[in-house]
Amino acid sequence: MEERRREILAAAGRVFARKGFERSTTAEIAREAGVAEGTIFRYFPTKRDLLVSVVASLVMESLPALLERIETGTIEDAIKDILRNRLDLIKENAPLLKLFFAEALFREDLREKFIEEVVLRATARAEAFYRQQQEQGNLRPLNPQIAIRCLMGMLGIFVIWKEFLGGDKYVRFDEEEVLETITTIYLDGVRDRGR
Amino acid sequence: MEERRREILAAAGRVFARKGFERSTTAEIAREAGVAEGTIFRYFPTKRDLLVSVVASLVMESLPALLERIETGTIEDAIKDILRNRLDLIKENAPLLKLFFAEALFREDLREKFIEEVVLRATARAEAFYRQQQEQGNLRPLNPQIAIRCLMGMLGIFVIWKEFLGGDKYVRFDEEEVLETITTIYLDGVRDRGR
Amino acid sequence: MEERRREILAAAGRVFARKGFERSTTAEIAREAGVAEGTIFRYFPTKRDLLVSVVASLVMESLPALLERIETGTIEDAIKDILRNRLDLIKENAPLLKLFFAEALFREDLREKFIEEVVLRATARAEAFYRQQQEQGNLRPLNPQIAIRCLMGMLGIFVIWKEFLGGDKYVRFDEEEVLETITTIYLDGVRDRGR
Amino acid sequence: MEERRREILAAAGRVFARKGFERSTTAEIAREAGVAEGTIFRYFPTKRDLLVSVVASLVMESLPALLERIETGTIEDAIKDILRNRLDLIKENAPLLKLFFAEALFREDLREKFIEEVVLRATARAEAFYRQQQEQGNLRPLNPQIAIRCLMGMLGIFVIWKEFLGGDKYVRFDEEEVLETITTIYLDGVRDRGR
DNA sequence: AATGAATGAGGCTTCATTCAT
DNA sequence: TATGAATGAAGCCTCATTCAT
Numbered sequence: 001m002e003e004r005r006r007e008i009l010a011a012a013g014r015v016f017a018r019k020g021f022e023r024s025t026t027a028e029i030a031r032e033a034g035v036a037e038g039t040i041f042r043y044f045p046t047k048r049d050l051l052v053s054v055v056a057s058l059v060m061e062s063l064p065a066l067l068e069r070i071e072t073g074t075i076e077d078a079i080k081d082i083l084r085n086r087l088d089l090i091k092e093n094a095p096l097l098k099l100f101f102a103e104a105l106f107r108e109d110l111r112e113k114f115i116e117e118v119v120l121r122a123t124a125r126a127e128a129f130y131r132q133q134q135e136q137g138n139l140r141p142l143n144p145q146i147a148i149r150c151l152m153g154m155l156g157i158f159v160i161w162k163e164f165l166g167g168d169k170y171v172r173f174d175e176e177e178v179l180e181t182i183t184t185i186y187l188d189g190v191r192d193r194g195r
Numbered sequence: 196m197e198e199r200r201r202e203i204l205a206a207a208g209r210v211f212a213r214k215g216f217e218r219s220t221t222a223e224i225a226r227e228a229g230v231a232e233g234t235i236f237r238y239f240p241t242k243r244d245l246l247v248s249v250v251a252s253l254v255m256e257s258l259p260a261l262l263e264r265i266e267t268g269t270i271e272d273a274i275k276d277i278l279r280n281r282l283d284l285i286k287e288n289a290p291l292l293k294l295f296f297a298e299a300l301f302r303e304d305l306r307e308k309f310i311e312e313v314v315l316r317a318t319a320r321a322e323a324f325y326r327q328q329q330e331q332g333n334l335r336p337l338n339p340q341i342a343i344r345c346l347m348g349m350l351g352i353f354v355i356w357k358e359f360l361g362g363d364k365y366v367r368f369d370e371e372e373v374l375e376t377i378t379t380i381y382l383d384g385v386r387d388r389g390r
Numbered sequence: 391m392e393e394r395r396r397e398i399l400a401a402a403g404r405v406f407a408r409k410g411f412e413r414s415t416t417a418e419i420a421r422e423a424g425v426a427e428g429t430i431f432r433y434f435p436t437k438r439d440l441l442v443s444v445v446a447s448l449v450m451e452s453l454p455a456l457l458e459r460i461e462t463g464t465i466e467d468a469i470k471d472i473l474r475n476r477l478d479l480i481k482e483n484a485p486l487l488k489l490f491f492a493e494a495l496f497r498e499d500l501r502e503k504f505i506e507e508v509v510l511r512a513t514a515r516a517e518a519f520y521r522q523q524q525e526q527g528n529l530r531p532l533n534p535q536i537a538i539r540c541l542m543g544m545l546g547i548f549v550i551w552k553e554f555l556g557g558d559k560y561v562r563f564d565e566e567e568v569l570e571t572i573t574t575i576y577l578d579g580v581r582d583r584g585r
Numbered sequence: 586m587e588e589r590r591r592e593i594l595a596a597a598g599r600v601f602a603r604k605g606f607e608r609s610t611t612a613e614i615a616r617e618a619g620v621a622e623g624t625i626f627r628y629f630p631t632k633r634d635l636l637v638s639v640v641a642s643l644v645m646e647s648l649p650a651l652l653e654r655i656e657t658g659t660i661e662d663a664i665k666d667i668l669r670n671r672l673d674l675i676k677e678n679a680p681l682l683k684l685f686f687a688e689a690l691f692r693e694d695l696r697e698k699f700i701e702e703v704v705l706r707a708t709a710r711a712e713a714f715y716r717q718q719q720e721q722g723n724l725r726p727l728n729p730q731i732a733i734r735c736l737m738g739m740l741g742i743f744v745i746w747k748e749f750l751g752g753d754k755y756v757r758f759d760e761e762e763v764l765e766t767i768t769t770i771y772l773d774g775v776r777d778r779g780r
Numbered sequence: 781a782a783t784g785a786a787t788g789a790g791g792c793t794t795c796a797t798t799c800a801t
Numbered sequence: 802t803a804t805g806a807a808t809g810a811a812g813c814c815t816c817a818t819t820c821a822t
């Protein structure tokens with residue numbers, strides 16, 4: 001039954017997201033799916049096949065949302081808006097993104113999907129935005145591909161810290177202060193010109 | 196003997212980088228190091244400690260020298276020096292660091308030691324540096340914990356892109372340009388002030 | 391299957407009785423039970439649990455029937471019945487119980503489960519019985535927890551003497567006389583009231 | 586050096602008393618003795634030899650004290666005095682006694698020493714006391730060997746419970762109440778004659 | 781098609797004992 | 802004689818996968 005297959009896939013997604021691949025057991029997935037352990041193997045020949053299927057369905061369903069919306073307005077507002085928007089989306093899908101990211105590190109096929117479907121398309125839009133602002137004289141003539149990645153990196157490290165590494169336990173940041181600081185650094189740098 | 200400890204550490208680094216953490220066996224590490232399996236456990240209480248120690252020694256080793264060097268010279272030089280140093284370190288040990296990062300995503304136990312012994316200590320130093328420069332009026336009064344992480348994030352995203360995800364296949368960046376751009380953005384921002 | 395569980399329990403009982411706890415291996419128990427080593431762990435999470443279960447099932451098995459039987463009849467009969475029943479039980483399983491006792495002396499983890507699941511439950515029943523007889527005016531108003539243990543102690547020392555220490559070689563007691571004497575002392579004491 | 590040998594023996598005694606034989610490690614004994622692990626094996630060929638030596642020295646030094654003093658006076662006082670005296674002695678030497686007892690269960694040679702040197706001599710004295718009181722018409726004409734063991738059993742079970750099994754964690758008894766109750770039961774039984 | 785009990789290879793870790801220094 | 806680093810056999814336990822029902 002197709003129904004059964006989907007249940008197993010969904011359950012596997014939840015378990016993998018919680019524990020990662022190696023530390024998830026087929027027993028736990030079976031329990032979560034409400035089927036017998038053996039049943040899993042009628043639909044997926046090995047545990048690894050199950051992972052590939054989980055991740056494939058993720059790419060098709062959740063990640064495209066990361067591409068939505070590029071705002072306009074003052075640059076300040078636009079940047080903050082982009083950051084906030086991305087941040088919210090990531091936070092909603094953090095567990096699965098984390099799994100996806102972890103697996104992408106070691107699987108060529110997953111990486112390709114990830115880079116092509118998500119990274120390149122997202123950065124392409126952002127780069128276009130940067131270029132457009134550059135032409136209007138609002139932004140300095142830096143390499144947009146690099147400049148855009150710098151912004152994403154600043155956001156990314158806080159996402160990784162909090163959502164992927166559970167760094168909250170050690171140092172907790174106020175979200176608004178972080179977005180504010182990233183924006184101001186990105187626009188004006190850290191150098192003090194007031195003296 | 197300290198010598199023996201280093202041999203095991205080095206061998207473990209090679210094996211982990213080759214196979215990943217879970218799929219490396221202590222038997223293979225022992226073989227690679229030319230010691231008995233039990234010997235490993237004279238130096239490292241668990242396999243997990245071994246991994247943490249391998250990575251920690253990598254990351255911390257060059258840190259004191261780096262920080263000392265930074266004490267003198269302009270901020271610009273300091274930042275470039277930090278970026279250069281960390282980048283080289285990562286490039287040389289990319290496979291191992293990648294593995295560690297992937298493991299850390301799903302293993303609280305791995306993270307704890309590493310965050311406490313490496314991340315927090317290293318960032319504390321950097322934050323102190325930032326504060327000191329702040330007091331001298333060289334840097335703006337931003338939250339140093341956030342400001343420091345912003346710089347690391349900018350570098351991090353290029354490392355992840357190239358070393359962890361093999362992004363070179365899609366977009367290749369000139370290393371010097373990247374470091375230059377990060378430095379200038381970090382210090383002066385992207386806003387065009389009509390110069 | 392419940393059947394399989396019992397097989398393992400029985401095999402474990404034999405092996406433990408033969409070799410002691412630490413020197414019994416799960417491999418041997420599995421061989422003796424005619425199952426794969428891993429199978430043991432489907433039924434008992436750890437080797438320690440296996441030992442506790444073996445002994446607990448021994449001690450608790452005949453308890454409900456015993457207590458029920460005791461409800462009716464004189465106190466004298468009840469006490470003799472209890473003593474007889476426990477004595478037979480111990481005699482049949484002396485090597486295993488001896489081993490368990492020896493292990494329990496130095497393993498907090500073993501004791502905890504056993505005391506909580508067996509000792510406290512069994513004594514609670516006996517204490518309830520004592521209280522009930524007390525209310526009927528058949529027994530003196532002593533602390534039931536202490537009074538019950540006194541009875542068990544009298545029996546216990548003969549068990550330890552004969553079954554655990556092989557004291558038969560030095561002094562041999564007639565079983566019936568022992569049970570008779572314990573009963574009469576427990577009920578009426580050793581003081582001569584000049585009858 | 587003979588000095589060194591004694592240090593190791595004493596350290597081993599402490600460690601064995603704490604953890605029992607199987608769970609004590611030669612490493613811990615060496616640490617406790619302040620010598621290198623290898624040194625132990627210059628004095629005692631195997632770990633088991635070490636145990637035998639520890640226990641042998643115990644029998645020669647500590648146990649004989651258990652035989653001291655048999656009081657006279659009223660029977661009540663005599664019994665309470667005996668109980669209290671034994672209890673105090675046992676409590677002082679509980680850890681080593683426990684070790685000794687545990688090992689005696691499985692070692693013929695130790696058992697013999699224990700029974701001959703301690704048990705038989707102690708009971709012989711007590712039996713003589715019982716007989717003497719019997720002749721004076723103070724005690725019932727029961728088999729003194731059995732009657733004496735009954736008293737010791739009542740005391741013994743509380744010692745085992747508290748000192749050997751750490752039962753205090755579960756049920757704690759007031760020492761005076763216990764001695765009082767044992768004495769009264771032993772002398773007068775539990776049967777209520779008041780009705 | 782579904783079950784879930786059973787498997788057994790293989791991993792990490794412990795620790796008494798050895799031996800070169 | 803003392804050291805303590807090194808050994809390696811052996812043990813407990815995990816878990817993906819199989820297969821009789």
